[in-house]
Amino acid sequence: MFELFFVSFRHISISGLIKGWAGADNYKALIDNSDLSGTLKRTAIWLVVVVALTMALSLPLAQLMDANFRGRRFLRYSVIVPWAASLVITATSWKWILDPYYGLMNRILVDLHIVKESVDVLGDPKTSFLALLAVGVTVSLPFTSFVLLAGLKSIPHDIMEAAVVDGASAWKGYWAITFPLLRPAFLVAAVINSVYVFNSFPIIWVMTQGGPGYETDTTTTFAYKIAFRDQDIGQSAALAVGNFLIILVFIMLFLRLSKWKDLDQQ
């Protein structure tokens, strides 16, 4: 037990110590870093867009997985694959698909007459960030959909049936009954997903390394780059502390939503 306390505390306190030694200079250097504002803006976009799209798409996906049809097993398994597979491998495969010369994506786009000749999706900061967002959504979707599916399963069917008997249309019944009951699952999935998305490193790192330049960095990859490429440990630690604070906000949110104290009493 004490060992566990020790292990879980250790990393955090060491980051704290670094902060103590370095003083305020690192924070100043960080704020003066000309790439910081762009990175912060991108982190915000990354977080909001990926989480919003993921949540918006996972609701119909969860409904579909809950529905009874022949391809259901296949659907569930294909949703599990990106969840189980290493993010590095998924990202590597996307990098290959998006390759300007040998990648399949360009072949498809050319064949469908969407573009005239091959484009270097990952070479251009604008399109590469879009591509990262899209991949971010596909790897986030499995988790949120399965959480929503678990939520859907916990709603008794008779409630819906009762509403239909009372004359509610299927659509109206859905919004009035299923959706409110699903809200806790929805919120928890959104918060946990936000933490994952915020922390996400492998996708960006493997596909673009935050490049070209710093054009697709988020604060997570940016902190890594400053520390291990630019060798400015102090400045990176300052950013890491900032990242901590942001995650803490999410944790607070999560705790409020999950009412974890009640949970403990079970």
Place this chain on the structure above:
Amino acid sequence: MLFIFPYITMLLTALKPKSDITDIPPTYLPKSYVWSNFIKVFQELPFGMYIRSTVIISLATMIIGIIVAVPAGYYVARNNFRLRTPFLLLVLITQMFSPTSLLIGIYRELSALHLINTYQGLILINVSFNLAFSVWILSSFFKTIPVEIEEAAAIDGASRFQTFRKISLPLAVPGIVTTAIFTFIAAWNEYVVAYTLASSPTKQPFSVGLSLLTGYYEVKWNYLFAGSLIAIIPIIILFTSIEKYLVSGLTAGSVK
């Protein structure tokens, strides 16, 4: 279909002969299906070495993780000690911090312990990152075992440890297996920490090895993807087997 599109592409690429890989524009399907790529990958890339490291790290993480987490989970489930609530809170919080933001701390710590670029270092970090989740999910499993069974055993004269070993432990086997598989998968797929700490190829797990291979001038994509598929297929099978428990574990039961 969108979900498995990249993996299908991987499979098709893995089956292509070398000459197909550099076709411009690329072909959708391989001209000839070269299944031997799946065997040749072990000669063409240092893939056997990567898998060996990955297996060592994941297995050790799983075993150590379970040895530490089972007593901890049991204790939390059965005892109402004073700091229990803060303790569970702490466990939850540590689950949410990303390895990336802790990397500097980890790096300093491990270099102080001379564990950089060693299996032991990577195992230690993997264990500590997965402990929180393991304790949490195990304690909820132990909670589902009725206390009455244990009390009955105690009345029959069993000591506390005997009760735990002979009654609770066997009943919790499904939970322990789930936790073990989860830890194994997490260690198997871990990337950031190994990427930073394992600098020599002999110590790198495949996630790091593969990502480094794509940086070379001439990438052997067909072998690379054949290797990747070998690495993810067992994980997908394991994953499917624990999916049911995973959701409740990751959301800490708050969905129900």
